Amino acid sequence: MKSNNPSGLSRRTLAKAGIFGAAAAPLLAACGDDSNEGDGDLDFWWWGSEPRHEYTQQIIDAFLAKNEGITIKPSPADFSGYWDALNVSVSGNNTPDVMQQDEKYLRDYADKNALLPLEELDIDLSEVEESIIQSGQLDGKTYGIATGVNAIALLVNPALVEAAGLTIPDDTTWTWADFVRFTSDLSSGGDAIGNSGVSFNNESLFNVFARQKGESLYTPEGGLGFSEATMTEWWQMVIELRDAGATPAASKVVEGYAAGQDQAPLATGTGVTEFYWTNQIGAIQSVLDSELLLLRVPGESEAAQPGMFLKSAMFWSVARTTSDKEAAGKFVDFLLNSDESLDLTLGDKGLPSNLAQRERILPNLPADQQIGADFIAAITPGLSEPPPVPPVGAGAVGDIMLGLYESLLFDQTTPEETAALFIEQVSAEIG
Template identity: 45%
Template sequence: MNTSSTRPRPGTARRGAAAAAALVVGALALTACSGDSGVVPADDDPATSAEADGPVEIRFSWWGSDTRHQLTQEVIDLFEEKHPDITVVPDYTDWGGYWDKLATSVAAGDAPDVMTQEERYLADYASRGVLADLSELDVDTSAIDENVLASGKTDGGLYGVPTGVNVYAMLADPQIFAEAGVEMPDDTTWTWEEYVDLAGQVSAGTPDGVYGVQDYGFNEPGFAIFARQRGETLYTEDGKLGFSQETLADFFQVSLDLQANGGEPDAARSVEIDAAGPEGSLLGTNSGAMGVWWTNQLGAISTAAGRDLQLLRFPGESEHERTGMYFKPAMYYSVSKTSEHPEAAATFVDFLLNDPEAGALILSDRGLPANTDVRAEVADLLPPVEQQAADFLADLEDEIVDGPPVPPVGAGDVVEIIRRINTEVLFGNMTPDDAAAQFMTEVEAAIG
């Protein structure tokens, strides 16, 4: 699933924001975690010292919409102004074509110097020797939360540095709750049983076609939180399954309980809604009170809904001995192990992470900045809906226990596996227990 934001941000507005940010982030430019704005003196710059034989050219690959492509080119232009001896060649496509293109480039021995990675594929590329260990390059990660940074570590090295962070959370529509005559939940204490009951009450108190909640079972992050609340985990550190069949069966059972009390649509409608994406979701079409989404999708869904939505913690966070929610990197920056200019590539990654002016351009396009100093400095530049997400993440900092291990090689197949099996459960073709057993068998085969 592509968790990245795609809401349009005109380039001219970005340049204006960057100009305004110059005053806001001026202090950080002198005192950032790397000692300055990410630009080191020419005599100390690893790129210029190591590449003393002349200008160098590196390639940067990423996925996204036309809006992201335009924005990223502005960031590249800023970098090249500050590092005139390094030229960055853009290499981009949409999410659907990105991984095929990257695999082809790697197979041909032409990997991009700097590439964008996603958590499901990071271990795969690291294990095949494609990625450089960033801990051996000059990339300052001191202002990134250790739990977040650890999500890019696998096989004993740091093979991806988080661009920014998201949280999988409950989104709610206060207006539909009010129309149903149902109080909004206290998300610091609500349980899974209360979640099911509230959804049923909302459906009962609203017109036909409006529901309490959209089904949550089509994506594995929801189950990862459910399992973590019980002290289990989707994957273990050594790449195995870390949960019980009973826990996964209970996860599937919640959807059946919601079907039974009318809290969510029937199976056919649920499958249709899942395929419609954020804008076509129940929340996005004013047809539902709750749904689970990444925090950086709040803007797109709120825009589609035409009303303010509210972020809530998952139910069950106070129900057991530990919480389950976690900070997920929206994506990662990685450097090719075969890059002819690793120092220049590292300089570019360091700039993307730590330069306040770059942060003022990027804002939350690749998740809220992983560098917490930059995140704080650009907070006032964020639109209100993204400020809500930033505040929500800040509220969770003392509650999140840890981050999940890097998904093992083969985890990319899980996206299709859970979607297919959840569909079978919703249509009544499999019991929750049988579905859990089938899921475990298929995922074990996929991850070897």
């Protein structure tokens, strides 16, 4: 992968280079460039792992080979460092021309007038479903185009299920009560914990639970869309799982969460089940060196409405201040629609939003990504519309939920108190 050469960068790009180090970030605010002169010089920011950085550079090279006169300055980062740097860069009016965006922050940056409505660019969306386009829209304007879609699922280690003397449940009919019994039986019948408990602080998983009751984490207007009773029931189930031995003691749950995906119980073979996104199965299987199964989230068959949904894995967005709209549009179109881009990306950013490309690459997907693709194909006919774009302030919700989850596990708060505190603290963040 190529690295940035500071001596060869433009003033705009140098100002943005703080993505590589927090120490440089405060300097960004000193510079700004609101020009739109069409110079073909694009700064491109994304987050991800080293393999993503490597293939993204190959995509850049393929694009440049077809588009003489355009230059692209790559700025890869890890997830947390990316948002710290982007926040500072936007504050200094130095937004990167083309960037990855996440649903939690899309409204925030659109409201800051940092993002360009993509209707102003020549990007072919003819092969993208309307519901997927709408997932990046606010007030009728498109501020992000989904790279692809994924879904939350229960990953299960079938070898450990067999070792516990159990069988895989029918995920088309099982309930949350069935899930509690299954994971409790796994813990008592084998040497691994039934469920590591590391994902019950995941607001997307709670959103599935709320949607099953005809509610939602957020409303389209940006408020909270669930009742206190529904969240209390969620936390009560968490305590039931802990007390039944389905999940480990509080300290072990915290350790598992802090260890990260690669060292969490499912990946190390000390846990049998865990909720993850479908595009994460490959990384976990590679660490575990064993095959996993994907099951639907419990409760779908008895739900008031389908809770599961296809989530936009991430988005492509363009800066309002981009120096070259035409070049930025060409690049996003290439990322979204070209054979070269999708042959390299495959399912890493979710199954491609471009339906024709999705169909084309399916035979070429690695075995682990094929599992996710098959799962999405199986569940899609029964899904309802995806949730609305989260409100401004949603980026803080994960930390709020984690802190309250830990307090609950250590019996510092009751389920009722935890639900009330969540509503109070999140309401303060989203206004």
